[in-house]
Amino acid sequence: xxxxxxxxxxxxxxxxxxxxxxxxxxxxxxxxxxxxxxxxxxxxxxxxxxxxxxxxxxxxxxxxxxxxxxxxxxxxxxxxxxxxxxxxxxxxxxxxxxxxxxxxxxxxxxxxxxxxxxxxxxxxxxxxxxxxxxxxxxxxxxxxxxxxxxxxxxxxxxxxxxxxxxxxxxxxxxxxxxxxxxxxxxxxxxxxxxxxxxxxx
Amino acid sequence: xxxxxxxxxxxxxxxxxxxxxxxxxxxxxxxxxxxxxxxxxxxxxxxxxxxxxxxxxxxxxxxxxxxxxxxxxxxxxxxxxxxxxxxxxxxxxxxxxxxxxxxxxxxxxxxxxxxxxxxxxxxxxxxxxxxxxxxxxxxxxxxxxxxxxxxxxxxxxxxxxxxxxxxxxx
Numbered sequence: 001x002x003x004x005x006x007x008x009x010x011x012x013x014x015x016x017x018x019x020x021x022x023x024x025x026x027x028x029x030x031x032x033x034x035x036x037x038x039x040x041x042x043x044x045x046x047x048x049x050x051x052x053x054x055x056x057x058x059x060x061x062x063x064x065x066x067x068x069x070x071x072x073x074x075x076x077x078x079x080x081x082x083x084x085x086x087x088x089x090x091x092x093x094x095x096x097x098x099x100x101x102x103x104x105x106x107x108x109x110x111x112x113x114x115x116x117x118x119x120x121x122x123x124x125x126x127x128x129x130x131x132x133x134x135x136x137x138x139x140x141x142x143x144x145x146x147x148x149x150x151x152x153x154x155x156x157x158x159x160x161x162x163x164x165x166x167x168x169x170x171x172x173x174x175x176x177x178x179x180x181x182x183x184x185x186x187x188x189x190x191x192x193x194x195x196x197x198x199x200x201x
Numbered sequence: 202x203x204x205x206x207x208x209x210x211x212x213x214x215x216x217x218x219x220x221x222x223x224x225x226x227x228x229x230x231x232x233x234x235x236x237x238x239x240x241x242x243x244x245x246x247x248x249x250x251x252x253x254x255x256x257x258x259x260x261x262x263x264x265x266x267x268x269x270x271x272x273x274x275x276x277x278x279x280x281x282x283x284x285x286x287x288x289x290x291x292x293x294x295x296x297x298x299x300x301x302x303x304x305x306x307x308x309x310x311x312x313x314x315x316x317x318x319x320x321x322x323x324x325x326x327x328x329x330x331x332x333x334x335x336x337x338x339x340x341x342x343x344x345x346x347x348x349x350x351x352x353x354x355x356x357x358x359x360x361x362x363x364x365x366x367x368x369x370x371x
Contacts, residue, residue, distance in 0.1 A: 032251055039250065040243040047238035061242060062261060065367055068246055069259060137227045138235075156228040163217075185221045 017161060020081035028075045039068060042085065045157040046092045052150045053096035063099055067092045082165035085158060089166050093154075140191035148184035155181060241345075245368040248322070248345055258364045260284035260291060284348075284366045291350060291364070295371060302340040303371050309334035309350065318349040321371075329353070343371050 020041075026034035043064060050060035070091060078084050141149060158166045217225075263283040284291040293307040309315060312334030319326045319338050322345050330336040350364040 032247075035250060036243075036247040039246050043243050043246060044233075044238045047242070048232055048236070051236050057239070058262060061239070061245075062367060064242070064246060065249055066259065068250055072250070134227065134231055137224070138231055141228065141231070152225070152228055153232055156225040156232065160222075182217075182221075185217075185224060188224060189220065 016159065017081040020084060021079070024075060024078055024084055035072075038084070042088055045085070045154075046088055048157045049089055049092045049154050050096040052153045053093060054100050055096050059099050060096070063092060063095045066095055080165075081159070082162040085162040086165040089154060089158065136192060137188075140188050143191055144184060144187055148187065151181060152184050152188070245345055249347065249365075249368050258286045258288060258362050260286035260289065260364050260366045262367055262369075263290075282369065286364045288362070289350060289364050291348060291366060293348070298340055300340070302342055305338040305341055305371075307336045307338075307348075309336070314353045316351040316353055318351065319346055320349060321346045341371055345369070346371050 020038070023034045023038050027038060046064050046067060047060060050063045051057075055063060067088060071088065074087060078087060141152070144152070155163065155166070261284065263285040264281075265283075266281045267278045268281070269278060280295045282293050282295070284293075290310040291307060292310070293305050296304045296306075298304055305319065307317065307330070309330050312332060313330065314332055315330045315334075315336075317328050317330055317336045319328075319341055321342055323342050326338055326341065328336050328338060345368050347368045348366045352363070
């Protein structure tokens, strides 16, 4: 894909970053409320990170608890929203894989995650079209490599301005995560376009 | 995995176009619908973080079993939960009381006298374990709760650190 439109960062995003920085600084000074707001805002992302590593829900909850506890010791080193998100994602992922390896439980297979697509039931015509798109996307995701599935699932929940740092924190320098993620997305787009069999390399 | 150099990062967004971003939005919607975080999890995490102490050991949920209640009243089940930490195993059995509260019987291994605190969203109850490590809370309100096992005397004796369990739903 040669002609990609540059993405403009939405105007609300700098506000978010500033707000997170303020919250982190308040949490560092012991504000339970500030810490609570951060927990509420970023736990949905960390949930996906833990579940993408194949953890059962109860283990995922334990991992989130551990990670948030650990953050308390690391608040001093965190100065930006991206650094916070990056630290949380990489710590959650590492802890989730550790727990998953230690427990050696049967990981939920990809099939489980595929069958989990909620059945929306009858809806408006518009709803049906959205559901069809969603179903196609879901099936396409299921055909990606496990690594692509995990990567895209995590990245999809990361606040956009934090993408680059999180990508780097996931252990892939920007120079390679960009291509890795782009490759996963390109594959997904090809699958959605219908040329799955032929062009998979 | 080495920490990133904040200075050396160029925005990776440059490689994403609108179609990619829409796909990522779609992926987020799908996983939000298919595998949502439990709605009450942030509240439980906040609850847990609020009682952090300087020196605590965090116990992990080890096993949870349900069996017919020993009180044998109707189809009431009794839950047995085991938590493990580095220094201590905590086992509790939860039985329903007829007034809507629950009874919690517990054992510490290795057996020892400790102060046991049950934190709930309403208040916090304190009992002591005997030298066999046994303790009991006769009536605990249902809801989110958490156990904290403290050294017997608060003057931080050699009995060591406090142990906290994850928040649990009674």
